[in-house]
Amino acid sequence: GKKVTFQRAGLTLVGYLYKPAGNGPFPGIIWNHGSEQNPSPPVQEFPAIAQIFVPAGYVVFAPEREGQGESQGQYISDQVQAEAQKNGKQAAQQLLVQLMEGPQLDDQLAGEAYLSGLPYVDKDRLAVVGC
Secondary structure, eight states: OEEEEEEETTEEEEEEEEOOSSSOOEEEEEEEOOSOSOOSTTSSHHHHHHHHHGGGTOEEEEEOOTTSTTOOSOOHHHHHHHHHHHHOHHHHHHHHHHHIIIIIHHHHHHHHHHHHTSTTEEEEEEEEEEO
16 A cells, blocks of 8 residues: 555644556545554555455545554543543543544544545545444
């Protein structure tokens, strides 16, 4: 895959792009990784997903959320753990929901905007899949 960067709220985020041969337009898949800190290569998650979808004619884009992989920002698990130590388990669970509904989702939406802006992607045929 090709390593690319895109922006969200002043942060530089990293993503991995996998494309079929040809000019398209191709449908696109945004792969949403889990909460592991380093989902990117050499971990084989992204290439394994691409091996399934690219031969079927899809562009696969795997954006790394804030603080994960090489993306700038704070790692979600560190934020939640710090909140638990400071204010307890319930506060940490509330923070997790806020982060997932806020900046974590915003990272995915920034990835979707990046993918839809590529000239070989059919922006009307996008799906989000993953963990």
